[in-house]
Amino acid sequence: MIGSSPLRRVIAHLLLVVGILIVVFPIYYTFVASTHSLQTILRPPLPLLPGDRFIENYSTALFGGVGRIGGVPVSTLLINTTVMALGIAIGKIVISILSAYAIVFFRFPLRMTFFWLIFITLMLPVEVRILPTYKVMVDLGLIDTYAGLIVPIIASATATLLFRQFFLTIPGELVEAARVDGAGPFRFFKDILLPLSRTNIAALFVILFIYGWTQYLWPLLVTNRNDMNTIVIALRKMISFADADTEWHLVMVTSMLAIVPPIVVVLLMQRWFVKGLVETEK
Template sequence: MAESPFASRGASRIWAHFWMVLGVILVVFPVYYVFIASTHSTQTILRPPLPLLPGPEGLANYGDALSGGIGQIGGVSLWRLLGNTTLIAVGIAVGKIVISMASAYAIVFFRFPLRMVCFWLIFITLMLPVEVRIQPTYKVMVDLGLIDTYPGLILPLIASATATLLFRQFFMTIPDELLEAARVDGAGPWRFFRDILWPLSLTNVAAIFVIQFIYGWTQYLWPLLVTNSNEMNTIVIALKKMISFADAETPWNLVMVTSVLAILPPILVVVLMQRWFVKGLVETEK
């Protein structure tokens, strides 16, 4: 007797859900484990196995961390570290969007000599990650006096070939009729961008903002190089400084609290902008 297609479809759905749930567990469990550790004392964390339920030290740990109880990072408050990281992440995301939109707009809607050469030169920079450009970029920052400053942390990271490519691909899907209608209406380049192109690009902007915000939030190497003062540290650098070579000297409960607080902002950005993020990626592929 032939197998029913409905039974086969049901089995496939069960397997799909099984692998999806397994994937979620593998991704979420480490985050849950860090949260659980943040509610226990250092002694409990160092004495395995760690309980899988929240402990009684949670309020004390979070209160200690948020009130400046982290001493391994020069006495800088956690609020200052989170503020630094947020400012850098937002600055990088906004800077990348502005520069990428402007360059993609010029490449797609303007005709000038060597237009495609400029695009391919931008695209080739994908082969040059920050690590390759560290030395000359650092020298430029020193010469400009931008060490231990927010511009020094943000400006070298705001150029993005990937975002330029995504905006270019989206702009190329804009119907020629819209451009012709704008010309007939007497709209100049700025008005066309402001009244037509910008509203159509909002979902793409949201998607790229989420990606670049997380990119900026997780930066480690560049902030480590261009900051000498603890006041300019990011949350990622602070986490590294909190960990000592000896486990007994590391306040693991505060490290876990800091880790949880460092994870929350990117999660909130993704959750709050999830619909726009997915829609922007789908529309970009069209």
């Protein structure tokens, strides 16, 4: 511990509590606002305790459809965003683990060229290539589709590099033992590389899921239909410049709903993180 004296401990805990309050209070306040009627929210001050309209507000938002976003229920948005975030996370992991596998374990012509090609794309932000990508998506007829949302952002230099670094730490003897044991490239990948990468995959999944969940610019461009919107886009659309036009109680409900899936993913995957830290398998 930092200090042994009781006073030090009290101060340390006080600081921690203050920190937690600073982080949690806005979220709590959003939750409180999501359980009151629009009238209550618009008439300050907003109460500090939850109101009685929890069920009403949440069911309206989830299943009733929200006016400003074309009457689409928030449940549709949640499904859209989940599909996109899962697609991006899984797609990125699959593609990057396969390319890292090729680069590390196979000797083919131009291997290093390919590696550097992947590497330099790190320096290319999405915004730079967004117009050509958009044009390609239009030509392929992928506007307003899940494929259009997912495919253009699925390649990941970062994840490829991460897997590459991990694969490089796998001892050569292990690869050779597998060869002697009669494991071909596919068996080696499936039976040895994948199980050893479990914790890496879990960590990447969390990061990439949240990355996908919070995508803004690309979904904004590639979706026109209201029922293809993601929750982040819809949240932005729900807010009008005039306070009276904005259904604040539903905005608050949507905000609360928008943070639930990432939190669930983090909580579920936390077990794996700990596991990955405890067992240093190599």
